[in-house]
Amino acid sequence: MANITLPLNLGHQPSRHLPMSNAQLVNLYLTNKSLAPTPGLEEIKTIVNPSKIRGTLNSSVYGGIIYVSGSDIYLIRGQTRDRIGFDIIPNDDEVKLVENFDSQIAILTLNEIYILDKSASNTVKKLTSLGEQVQDVAYQDTYFIYAIKDKNQFKISENNNGLKIYEDFTGIIGGKVTAIESFEQQLWVFSNDDINIFYDSGQIPNVYQKTKTLAVNYGLGNRTSISQNFGLMCWLSTSKSSSPFITVTDGSYPKIISNENIDYIINNCSNPLNSRGLLYQLNGHIFYMIYFDDDNFGFIYDFETKIFSKVTFKNPIISLNEMNGIYYAGIKNNSSFFKFDLSITTDTDSIVNRYIIFPTLIYKNRIAINNLDMYIETGYAKGSCELNISRDKGITFQNVETKNLLNGFGDFLAFRQLGSAYYWTIMLRFFIDGKFSFKQVELTV
Numbered sequence: 432m433a434n435i436t437l438p439l440n441l442g443h444q445p446s447r448h449l450p451m452s453n454a455q456l457v458n459l460y461l462t463n464k465s466l467a468p469t470p471g472l473e474e475i476k477t478i479v480n481p482s483k484i485r486g487t488l489n490s491s492v493y494g495g496i497i498y499v500s501g502s503d504i505y506l507i508r509g510q511t512r513d514r515i516g517f518d519i520i521p522n523d524d525e526v527k528l529v530e531n532f533d534s535q536i537a538i539l540t541l542n543e544i545y546i547l548d549k550s551a552s553n554t555v556k557k558l559t560s561l562g563e564q565v566q567d568v569a570y571q572d573t574y575f576i577y578a579i580k581d582k583n584q585f586k587i588s589e590n591n592n593g594l595k596i597y598e599d600f601t602g603i604i605g606g607k608v609t610a611i612e613s614f615e616q617q618l619w620v621f622s623n624d625d626i627n628i629f630y631d632s633g634q635i636p637n638v639y640q641k642t643k644t645l646a647v648n649y650g651l652g653n654r655t656s657i658s659q660n661f662g663l664m665c666w667l668s669t670s671k672s673s674s675p676f677i678t679v680t681d682g683s684y685p686k687i688i689s690n691e692n693i694d695y696i697i698n699n700c701s702n703p704l705n706s707r708g709l710l711y712q713l714n715g716h717i718f719y720m721i722y723f724d725d726d727n728f729g730f731i732y733d734f735e736t737k738i739f740s741k742v743t744f745k746n747p748i749i750s751l752n753e754m755n756g757i758y759y760a761g762i763k764n765n766s767s768f769f770k771f772d773l774s775i776t777t778d779t780d781s782i783v784n785r786y787i788i789f790p791t792l793i794y795k796n797r798i799a800i801n802n803l804d805m806y807i808e809t810g811y812a813k814g815s816c817e818l819n820i821s822r823d824k825g826i827t828f829q830n831v832e833t834k835n836l837l838n839g840f841g842d843f844l845a846f847r848q849l850g851s852a853y854y855w856t857i858m859l860r861f862f863i864d865g866k867f868s869f870k871q872v873e874l875t876v
Contacts, residue, residue, distance in 0.1 A: 435874040437789045437857065439466050442738030443730065444692040445788075453825040453856065455788040457741045460733060462714060465808075467868040468785055468861075469731065469742055470713060471775035472760060475768045477510040484761040484768070485540075486526035487750040492534060492549055496752045496759060499526050499538065500766060504547060504555070507759070507768075519555040520545060525655075525749060529570050533591040539568045542580050546593040560596045561586060567654050571613035572631045574638070578608040578620070585611055585620060587638060599636035602629060610654030614664050615682030617642070621651035623669055626685075647685055649678075652704035656721060660710040663734070665719040667697075667706055674698035677721060677732065688719075688732055693739055701725040709751045711758060713773050722747045724763070745778055776865055782814065786860040789872075791824050799851035802875040805844050805859070809836050812865025818846045821856035828858055836863065 440461055441454040459466045482501025490497040493515075495508040504516030520526065520540055527539040534550035542564035547555050558565075564580040574597070575588040585602040589595040606622030613619075618629040618639060626647035629639040649670040651657070656667035668678040668685075675697050677689035689697070697703050702725045709720045715735070722729030724747050730739050750761035751771060758771040769779065777783060792798075803818065815835050819828040834844050859872070 433876050435792070435876060437872040437874065439464070439787070439870065439872065440736070440738065441790065442736075443741045444690060444739065445696075446692055447695040453788055454790050455741065455786070456738075457787070458743060458783050458785040459787060459861075460716075460718075460731065460740050461736045461738060462716065462868070465868040465870040466787065468773070468776045468783070468863075468866065469740060470758075470771050470773050471777045471783060472744065472748075472762070472769040472771055472779050473775045473777070474779060475510070475759070475770055478507065478512050478768050480505070480512075480766040483764050483766050484749070485520075485524065486528055486538075487752050487759070487761055488528035488530065488536065489752050489754070490530055490536065491532060492530050492536065496754055497528060497530075497536060497547075498750075498761070499528070499540075504538075504553075507754070509755070515553045516547060516555050527568060527654075529568050529575070531570050531573070531575060531591055531593065533573075535575075535591065535593050537568050537570070537575050537593050539565060542566065544568060544577065544593070556594055558594055560594065566608055567611045569611045569613045569618070571618055576611055576613070576618065578611040581607055583607055583622070597638070600638050602639050606650070609651050610657055610666075612657060612659065612664065614659055614680075615662075617682065619664070621654070621657075621666075623652060624648075624650045624671060626650060645684060649673075653706065656704075656706050656708040658708040658710040658719065661712060661717050663710060663717070663719075665708055665710060665721075665732075667703065667708065667721060669704075675703045677719070677730075679719070688737075689739075693730060697723075707747065707749060709748065711751050711753070711771075713758075720748075743784075745781065774866065776812075776863065776867075782862050782864050784860065784862065786858055788825065789857045791821075792855040793824075794853055794855075797851045797853055798855075798876055800849040800855060800874050800876050801847070803846040803849060803857065803872070804875070805869055805872040807836070807842050807844060807867060807869040809842060809863070809867045810865065812836065812863050812867050814861065814863030814865070816844055817860040817862070819858040819860060820849060821858070822852040822854055824854050825856040828856070836867075 443456040480500040485499040487498040530536045536547040538545045544558035566580040567578040573590040575593040604627045610621040652669040717734040747763045760769045760771040
């Protein structure tokens, strides 16, 4: 008799060369050496909108969350909302909002800019002085910065006036600008193939000059994958010589955080560039979530444990905004806000399918597994734990037994007499309504 402890800390990394490793972690994350549910979603019923949410912004100018729903602009302070602009933002696409910390917010919709001005009784005016369509917008050092669509150029506004363009300056890079971000006192200008970093020189007319100390030889396919917070900026990078990969920077040269297995999955998505990125912090962990809309799944990377988990939602999350300790999530094609938190284990009232698949155990001779034992903390959560086993290296799984959880603070779950095989791939699947965590999964052979 011997005991084998199954690893919980591998994260989601199914190998492209199965069965070398088919470790999978879905809708679970590692915390305090245990696995627990990733955040769920619960509708905030006190905020009712007539149309779908198109974009959001944590606004210091307004002291709350500014967002666009339909063609209207709203402000959330606490659990209620006020309409501050009526029937003024055209189209039906998602929008990007950026503020200048004075009184203005720039709203980008279908390559057009609208400026909301608090100091002018919340009036909204369309930017017309640029004379170009806009690919992206950022703000830095009193300037709104506009990336020009289908060109290798960006322009800046006059000081704290998004409606007037400073005509004496045009920033230029080698390729077409795909995105522009103000980060750590630098201006990051992305193209498909590279990233150019500029700084505010304080000189007239050449306000922004390219830094000579930092140049990045890979780029960005879609600006929606960019997210910045907590001194980090993450995005899905593109390169002429490789498939897309996930990157992070703290202002220095970017680092690749995805591995070969994650990159392989991303490259096989229906449309990897149709993705969106979100940074958030819960339970002391900082996470970057990238979600692939066409395939309706995503990955979260935990900067604390440095492992990936796969996540799924009924519908993609398009925005996350924290206010008073609560994350407000905007959902694609949905008019409601949802609370996003680890205390919620359902996805808009539905129990989430959560599971872990351990690496395949391969033996020269057939080996019998007598017991699988695990300890699970459930509190008063209700649901079940399902044991599935594959004897063909993880190609097909068979449900062996399902254990219903008891209401209590901790349970030992024991699965007995599992049989014998040359190959053992263990899957534990959880259908639980409520918080739980588990550790110490052990086989007796």
